[in-house]
Amino acid sequence: MLVRFQPQVNNLTELNEHQLKGxxxxxxxxxxxxxxxKEKFNQAGITPDIIxxxxxxxxxxxxxxxxxRSDYPYxxxxxxxxxxxxxxxxxxxxxxxxxxxxxxxDIDDWRDMFCxxxxxxxxxxxxxxxxxxxxxVWTAGAGFQLACEQFGAMAIPSGMGNLEMQMxxxxxxxxxxxxxxxxxxxxxxxxxxxxxxxxxxHLKKIIAGSERTSPAMKAKIMELLGVEEYYDIPGLTELYxxxxxLSCSFSENIHYWADxxxxxxxxxxxxxxxxxxxxxxxxxxxLGKEATPLIRYRSRDLTRIITEPCPCGCxxxxxxxxxxxxxxxxxxxxxxxxxxxxxxxxxxxxxxGSEYQIILERKDDGKDYMIIRVxxxxxxxxxxxxxxxxxxxxxxxxxxxxxxxxxxxxxxKLPRSERKTKxxxxxxxx
Ligand code: ZN
Numbered sequence: 001m002l003v004r005f006q007p008q009v010n011n012l013t014e015l016n017e018h019q020l021k022g023x024x025x026x027x028x029x030x031x032x033x034x035x036x037x038k039e040k041f042n043q044a045g046i047t048p049d050i051i052x053x054x055x056x057x058x059x060x061x062x063x064x065x066x067x068x069r070s071d072y073p074y075x076x077x078x079x080x081x082x083x084x085x086x087x088x089x090x091x092x093x094x095x096x097x098x099x100x101x102x103x104x105x106d107i108d109d110w111r112d113m114f115c116x117x118x119x120x121x122x123x124x125x126x127x128x129x130x131x132x133x134x135x136x137v138w139t140a141g142a143g144f145q146l147a148c149e150q151f152g153a154m155a156i157p158s159g160m161g162n163l164e165m166q167m168x169x170x171x172x173x174x175x176x177x178x179x180x181x182x183x184x185x186x187x188x189x190x191x192x193x194x195x196x197x198x199x200x201x202h203l204k205k206i207i208a209g210s211e212r213t214s215p216a217m218k219a220k221i222m223e224l225l226g227v228e229e230y231y232d233i234p235g236l237t238e239l240y241x242x243x244x245x246l247s248c249s250f251s252e253n254i255h256y257w258a259d260x261x262x263x264x265x266x267x268x269x270x271x272x273x274x275x276x277x278x279x280x281x282x283x284x285x286x287l288g289k290e291a292t293p294l295i296r297y298r299s300r301d302l303t304r305i306i307t308e309p310c311p312c313g314c315x316x317x318x319x320x321x322x323x324x325x326x327x328x329x330x331x332x333x334x335x336x337x338x339x340x341x342x343x344x345x346x347x348x349x350x351x352x353g354s355e356y357q358i359i360l361e362r363k364d365d366g367k368d369y370m371i372i373r374v375x376x377x378x379x380x381x382x383x384x385x386x387x388x389x390x391x392x393x394x395x396x397x398x399x400x401x402x403x404x405x406x407x408x409x410x411x412x413k414l415p416r417s418e419r420k421t422k423x424x425x426x427x428x429x430x
Contacts (some may be wrong), residue, residue, distance in 0.1 A: 005053045005116035007316055012347060015316075016054060019262055022287025025052050027060070030293050034078035036071050037295065044233035051256055057262065057285060057303075062271070062296045068098040068238065079291045086140045090237040093365075100237055101291035107146070109288060113257050114147030114243030115277040120255070120311065120314070121177075121231045121246060123364055125152040128173055132180040132188070134160045139241025143318060144179050147243060163191050174202040180232075182213040182221070189224035190300045190311070198226045209242050213321070215252070215347040216354040232321055235295045238283050239299060245319075253306045253318040263319065264296070265305055268326040279304045279338055281326045282319070300326045302338055331424060332368050335401050342372065345395045351380045355414040368428060373395065373407045375414055 007394045011013045041047065044061045051057070068075045074100070077084075091095035099303030102110070108218055123129070130147050135141030135157065148155040158169050166188055169175060178185065181379050185208050192198055203225050209232065218230050218384055234254060245256035256263055265280040266273055274280035284297045302325065306318040323340030329363035330337055339358065356374040372392060376385065389406040395405045 004108075004276050005112055005119050007116075007257075011315060015258055018259055019287060020051075023057060023262065024048070024050075024053065025284065025288065026197045026286060026293050026295065027051050028387050029290070029296060030078050032075075034076055034293075036067070036076050037078065037293075045069050051358065052217060054262075057264070058273070060285075060296050063282070063294065064298050065098060065300070072096045073099055075099060076102060076292050076294075077101055077190060078293055084291050085178050086142075087137075088142070088237055088241060089137045098237055103290040105288055106240070106291055109260060110143065110240040110243065111146050113240065113260055114153045116245050117207070117231075117233055117246040118124055118147060118151045118153065121229070123151065123153050123205070127153040127176045128156060129177045130156045130158050130166070130169055130173070131221040132158050132160065132178060134165055136290045137234065139381070143235070143241040143243050145237060165186065167195065167197065170203065171197060176202055177205045177209045178203055178225075179205060179209075182208045182217060185221045185225075186217060189221045189267075193224045195405055196222070198319050201225075203227050205229040205231065207231045207233050209235045213355050214343050217250075220354075232421045234322070236284075236299060236301075238292070238294060239286070239301070240289070246319070248310060248312045248314060250310055252321050253310070254320050254321065255310065255314050255316045258317050259295070260288065263305075263317075265303065265319075266298075268300075268329070274304075274306055278305050279323060279341075285392070302326055302329070302340065320376055328424065330360060330424060332370050332402055337400055339372075341400055342396065345392065345399060346372075346374055348393075349374075349388055349392055351377050351384045352392070352408065353377045354412060355416065356423060357414060358424050360404050361430045362426075370402055370404045371407060372404045373409055373414070375380065375411050376408050378411045381422060 009018045013053050017136055031048045032043055035364035040061055046059060050059050060188045083103050084101045086102045086107060087099055090100045125393060131144045133144055144159055145155055156169055156173055156175060158166055185206055204227055206227055222230055229249060232247040232254060234241050234245050237262060245254045247254045262285040264273060264283040268281045279302055279357065282299045282301045282303055284294045284299060286294045303319040306320060310318055328339055346352055353375040356372060359371040361369050385408040388408055393404060394408045396402060
């Protein structure tokens with residue numbers, strides 16, 4: 001249970017009141033202090049007094065990544081320059097980086113949210129936290145570091161890469177918590193395995209963030225490192241950075257800190273809210289962010305709200321792990337398919353590995369076909385292929401409402417890459 005960094009409210013009724021108050025504050029603040037938002041509201045013909053209830057949020061215009069880029073270098077700035085004490089920026093592979101500004105209060109709020117993550121993951125001041133993430137202009141290093149110090153655990157700011165040093169630190173400093181991306185966790189796990197260090201290290205928990213992970217990959221990391229706890233931490237530069245929620249020990253679903261922001265889930269095509277529990281795009285509105293407030297910010301990330309209460313006792317709402325990007329969604333035979341859903345099904349099939357491709361083809365009969373090509377697990381015999389094919393076919397048919405063609409290929413047959421592996425091949429346009 002949360003003790004020191006508990007929510008600012010005690011139950012869902014109080015949460016609603018708190019969110020309404022924060023929403024009114026944010027809209028007034030942005031309208032009064034930011035030329036960007038003033039113009040945006042004027043164009044939409046609205047004034048801040050439009051917000052009377054939480055439902056009125058839907059009357060506000062959306063903002064997007066292109067607003068961050070067009071309003072560069074201080075997008076959506078809503079405080080005087082003198083009140084900004086720090087900036088961060090996204091890694092941005094194309095064009096201008098997305099810059100976010102912070103006041104002292106913004107940094108304090110972010111730190112407190114992040115401390116709540118460490119607390120929910122069960123850390124204590126005895127923990128030694130190896131922070132194996134990027135330090136620099138992006139949010140990861142600074143976020144993990146500041147909160148770790150505030151929390152009172154010991155920070156080991158080892159940064160990204162340098163496996164040799166990571167191995168030495170794991171062993172010598174008796175690291176108990178490893179913070180990193182899932183890809184890095186896998187690299188560390190394989191290296192520990194290769195060197196036979198598993199019994200010499202003291203790792204107990206992994207806090208991994210910022211990329212979509214399959215259950216199979218997580219299981220592999222935990223097995224190789226001999227850890228029993230793995231927490232997912234979401235992180236979006238525009239929304240403070242990492243630490244705005246955490247999965248708890250009961251499931252892979254993420255409790256999000258709804259006392260700091262409102263999360264809407266919308267249909268990316270119609271822009272209307274989806275029914276509770278349905279998959280849609282995550283849209284953020286902050287409740288007390290001063291320098292760069294977010295108002296209906298479309299993240300393009302896909303998730304769904306988990307409607308059942310969590311057995312851990314934390315009443316803060318939950319969403320599923322990120323299921324991909326709305327840009328990755330494809331439509332086949334009139335059905336919207338999110339690759340993340342197929343990922344989850346394949347991960348629960350015991351005879352196949354984590355590598356797969358989805359190929360979309362239009363055949364001579366004029367119909368569209370979805371081919372799922374997946375690798376056989378390393379230890380599995382070819383004799384099991386028919387059973388795997390039938391199982392995957394049935395699961396996809398039931399859960400996604402599309403009958404796929406399933407192909408099982410040899411282990412290591414599909415290409416691998418360190419970063420984003422291309423998995424969807426839509427050949428229908430040719
Ligand atoms: Zn929980």
